[in-house]
Amino acid sequence: MSAVSSLLAxxxxxxxxxxRYGDQEVVCGIDLTIAAGECFGLLGPNGAGKTTTLKLCLGLIDPDEGDANLLGYEVPARAREARAQVGVAAIPVLVLTGLAFAALGLAVNALASGYDFFSYYPTLVLTPMMMLSGVFFPVEQLPGPIQLAAAVLPLHHAVQLVRPLLSGTAPAAPLLHAEVLAGYAAPGFYVATVLTRKRLAA
Known part of the structure; x- marks a missing residue:
């Protein structure tokens, strides 16, 4: 294998x-090679340096030592060219998804009679929604009636928008998915506001 083809792999x-930030070393001498086509997860607790590492790899911040090569481009020397090759999920999509679920969470908070009430929300709402929305397996594998039920869930539309963006393709019917998420967010915040005011006035 030539040096060029090896680099492209x-x-x-x-x-x-x-x-380092001051006296604190946030990223401590990482040596890592990820092959083309390999799926790699970066996990760690808050403050472990995950975001800083990604910023270093994209050339958004300069390292104190070391360097990186992203898709054949040296970083930070050719960071702008490297970033042009990287697909990123659109921030507005993530914000819209966050607003839709925040509205739902605020409504649940306003209805909660006590701390134990919150245990019902993940069990009865979030877990079934994750199982039916294409998070773990394609919705197309579900029976027809369940596919129809999944089509009204906000998480289903979030997945349909975000997953293609992460793989570098355009989502199908993006306006439809965005409208459904907005349809959850706007009325949801109104309902949550009314319920919260009623709760505070009681």
């Missing part, structure tokens, strides 16, 4: 990446 390579 590597999607991301980090070489001794370090980043």
């Amino acid at each position: 590597i999607a991301l390579q980090m070489r001794g990446l370090r980043k």
Whole structure:
């Protein structure tokens, strides 16, 4: 394999990446190679340096030591060219999804009679929604009537918007999915506001 083809087979390579903020070293000398086509998850607790590492790989911030190669472009030297090759989920889609679920959460909060009430929300609402919305497996594998039920769930429309963007393709019927999410967010916040005011006035 030639040096060029070998380089193209590597999607991301980090070489001794370090980043400090004052006396605190946030990223401590990461060496990592991710092959093209490989699916890789970056996990860790809050403050572990996940976001900082991603910013270093994209050239959004400069490392104190080390460098990276993203899709054949040296970072930070050619960071702008590297970022042009990377697909990112549109922030407005994520904000709209967040607003839709925030409205639902605020309404549940206004109706809660006590702390234990909140245990019903994940069990009876969120978990079934995740199972029916294409998060873990395609909705097309579900029976027809359940597919119809899934079509009214906000998470289903969020998945239909975000998943294609992450894979670098355009979502089908994006306006429909966005309208459904907006339809949950706007009336949801109105209902949540009315319920919260009623709760506070009681």
